[in-house]
Amino acid sequence: MLNKILETKKEEISRLVLPEEGQFTKRSFYDALKNPNRHIGLIAEVKKASPSKGLIKENFHPVEIALAYEKGGADCLSVLTDVQYFQGANDYLTAVKNAVNIPILRKDFIIDELQIEEARRIGADAILLIGEALEAERLKELYDDAHSKNLDVLVEVHDIETLERVLKVFTPKLLGVNNRNLKTFETNIHQLKEIAQLIPKDTLLVGESGIYTKEDLDTVKSYGASAVLVGESLMRKENQTEAIKELYGEIVNG
Numbered sequence: 001m002l003n004k005i006l007e008t009k010k011e012e013i014s015r016l017v018l019p020e021e022g023q024f025t026k027r028s029f030y031d032a033l034k035n036p037n038r039h040i041g042l043i044a045e046v047k048k049a050s051p052s053k054g055l056i057k058e059n060f061h062p063v064e065i066a067l068a069y070e071k072g073g074a075d076c077l078s079v080l081t082d083v084q085y086f087q088g089a090n091d092y093l094t095a096v097k098n099a100v101n102i103p104i105l106r107k108d109f110i111i112d113e114l115q116i117e118e119a120r121r122i123g124a125d126a127i128l129l130i131g132e133a134l135e136a137e138r139l140k141e142l143y144d145d146a147h148s149k150n151l152d153v154l155v156e157v158h159d160i161e162t163l164e165r166v167l168k169v170f171t172p173k174l175l176g177v178n179n180r181n182l183k184t185f186e187t188n189i190h191q192l193k194e195i196a197q198l199i200p201k202d203t204l205l206v207g208e209s210g211i212y213t214k215e216d217l218d219t220v221k222s223y224g225a226s227a228v229l230v231g232e233s234l235m236r237k238e239n240q241t242e243a244i245k246e247l248y249g250e251i252v253n254g
C-alpha cells in the first residue's frame with residue numbers, strides 16, 4: 001500500500017500548483033511535545049478514513065474535532081491532507097489552523113520540496129517524513145529544507161533497519177516509531193520495545209498507531225516514548241474531548 005500511495009504522490013506532485021501564501025502564526029510542534037500538558041504528550045489526529053480501516057468517522061467536521069481535541073488537552077494535532085486514501089484535504093488543515101491555538105502536523109506522504117512549501121502555505125507547523133518512503137540522504141535533504149522553511153519535522157520509522165539507515169546520515173530531533181507496518185497494516189503495540197534502545201538520548205520519541213487504551217498508552221511510555229500519536233481510537237468516539245480523558249484514565253466510560 002505504501003508504494004501505491006507514493007506512486008500517487010508522484011503523480012499529484014506533477015500536477016501541483018502552489019496555493020497563495022497564507023498569514024499564519026507559527027507554533028513550535030517540537031516545543032509543545034517537549035513540554036506536554038500531561039505525563040506523556042499527545043498528538044491527536046484528525047482522520048476521516050484510512051486504507052486499513054476504511055471510513056472511520058462519517059459525521060466528520062474537522063474544526064469541531066480539532067477544537068474538541070484542544071479542549072481535551074492535546075498538545076498538538078495531526079491533520080490528514082491526503083485526499084485519495086484518507087479523505088483528507090489541505091483546506092481541513094487551514095481551517096483547523098485558523099481555529100485552534102496548538103501546533104499542527106501536516107499528515108501526508110512528503111517526497112518533494114514542493115509539498116513542504118505547500119505545507120507551509122496552508123498553515124502547517126510541522127511535516128512528517130517517512131523513513132520507509134525515502135533514501136536516508138534524500139530524507140535529510142527534505143528534513144533540512146523543512147527546517148529552512150521554519151517547519152518542524154517528525155521523522156517516522158517502523159523497523160530497526162530503517163532507523164539504522166537514518167541514523168547513519170543524521171539524528172532527528174523528533175522521531176516517531178509507527179507500530180503499523182505501512183505495507184501490510186500489521187500493527188504491534190510492542191514495536192517500540194526493541195527499537196527504543198537504539199534511539200539517541202536527545203531525540204524526542206513518539207509512539208504512533210494502534211493506541212486504544214490507557215494500558216496501550218502506559219506500554220508505549222514504558223518503552224521510552226515522550227509522546228503518542230493517536231487517531232482511530234479517538235476519532236471513533238462520539239466526543240473527542242471525553243475520548244482523550246478516557247485514554248489517559250481520567251474518566252472511565254462503560
Ligand SMILES: O=C(O)c1ccccc1NCC(=O)[C@H](O)[C@H](O)COP(=O)(O)O
Pocket residue numbers: 001002045047050051052053178180182185208209210211229230231232233
Ligand atoms: O492507517 C492506515 O491505514 C495507513 C495506511 C498506509 C499508510 C499510513 C497509514 N496510517 C497513517 C498513520 O500512521 C496513522 O494515521 C497514525 O499513526 C494514527 O494511527 P491510529 O491511531 O492507529 O489511527
